[in-house]
Amino acid sequence: MTTPTDVELFERFGGADVDHDNKEHYRGLLQRRLLLNRCGDCGWWHHPPLPRCPRCRSNQVVATEVGGRGTVYLLTFMHQGPPAPDVDYATPYPVASVELDEQPGLRYTAGVVGGPVPPAIGDRVHLVWATRGDRPLPMFAVDDDRHGGGRE
Amino acid sequence: MMVRNPAKDAVAIVGLGTTPYRRDAGGKSPLALACDAAVAALADCGLAPQDVDGVGATTVPSGSIQAALGVGEVGWWVNVTMPVSLVMMEAVNAVFSGACTTALVCHATYRGAGASRSAAADPFRVHAVGDAHGHNLAMQPETPSGTFGYCAWAGRYLHDAGCGREVFGRIAVNSRTNATRNPHALFREPLTMDEYLAGRMIREPLSIFDMDPPVDSGDAFVVTTAERARDLVDRPVYVHAGSLGRTGHPYADQLTDYQHTGKEIVADRLWAKSDLTLEDVDVFYPYDGFSIMAVSWFEAFGYCKTWEAPEFLADQWDDAGNRLLLDSRVPVNTHGGSLSEGATQGAGHWREAVDQLRGTAGDRQVDGASCALLAPGGFMWNATGFVLRA
8 A cells, every 4th residue: 555645634534623733643544553752762652643742742753553442441332423434323332442552551542343242341342444435444343252351 | 939929909890790691692792791891990980990000801802992992092902712701810910010900801702603503603703813712613522621621520529529419409509599689680590409400411411400501791890999999999909819720731631630720729829828718708709600610629629528418508508588597607609600690711700709899799799708619610620719808
């Protein structure tokens, strides 16, 4: 896959606040890679993207792929919300802030794909990719062993 | 923590102005609403526009208010994002420092096109930049800001406290009971807990009764030195202490946890600055744009411990009055809060607290009220707290 250009980012994320601090995150989404900022000097992760490492003040922050595994920390079921072609609020749409295994407190917020049982706080989840319109959309799916081995 | 409070009681609120809170103000712009409120606020304290030398506002350009009202030359002006508490803090500091002597503070709300079908058919709302809450219209279902945060933290609260939604219901029911005595409120019908629990879900676990209704509104306040205030009005309301609070994780989904938010910072700093304590408070105004916010302020200010609000609010419930009455004495959100009065991002809380302390709250007047505790903000990036005294 060719690397999406800056112009493509603006075309495909119309209305989003794409800027020099978060462009690699958006570029990653188009390549189905979830990239969060990590400090090149001390290894600390942070999100949303900032120009400096909140721990050591280094400006050597690098958008780095995460493993996509984590634990549901916040969860809401949306019975209505902003229009999106793939979201039918007639079935409440779960949106979760997932604490990623990379670091305590590092969270990423995304929708949770449907399953036999609604998701719950504390569930173990993994990253999956869906599609919204013409672009990839990161989502989480509950692990088969939803209580398996994670922090809460 | 070192705090200072040289502005203690040095600045006062002398004028209040407001417009009706409606779903559609009928052809009025946010600027017109702000101006209506400002004209009323100046009249309330007997000042002419030329007596003002500072203008602060949220959503409406302060220069346009200045121009429209014929305010002459000003030495201080500012536009700050809502809630209006942020501008009030600026105004207090400006008056105290001498940047100006008499400041006009204005806030207006304008229902966004997304608020209803009729709003969506109104070209003036469709073409407004962003919606009345400043939301980006390109917001996605998963965007972790705006309403997402409080709904998600409300869910986390129920999980951590191990309680049911009744804790939020008490905020909503209290609000409606108090609103029955507020002619300014949008919703004045009482609400039962059963009705609350059956409310239509919006973002589970929060329902239609947990979220304040968008309105078209204008509110204005006149702020001046304590000395000038005493010349102008019988009963000035002094800003005794105030603080904003924000952690280094000011994003809805990145807050460390529920116990490390802006509200703890506000409470710590406010009580360190204030000579008055919780026992002195006669009326309490926790912001309730989302019901979870109000619940959290009881805990932050020390009325009860974290996650003990469910028991505390049940204990402090006045069955006869069908509302909260802390220590059988202190009512909460006497105007009905934003939940009943309308979504004005804390402007209504400010107005009602001042009305109570100067004895102009009509049927709602709390006898002898002389100290108000306000938390007219949320708990993520916009936490604010103030102690006012008469």
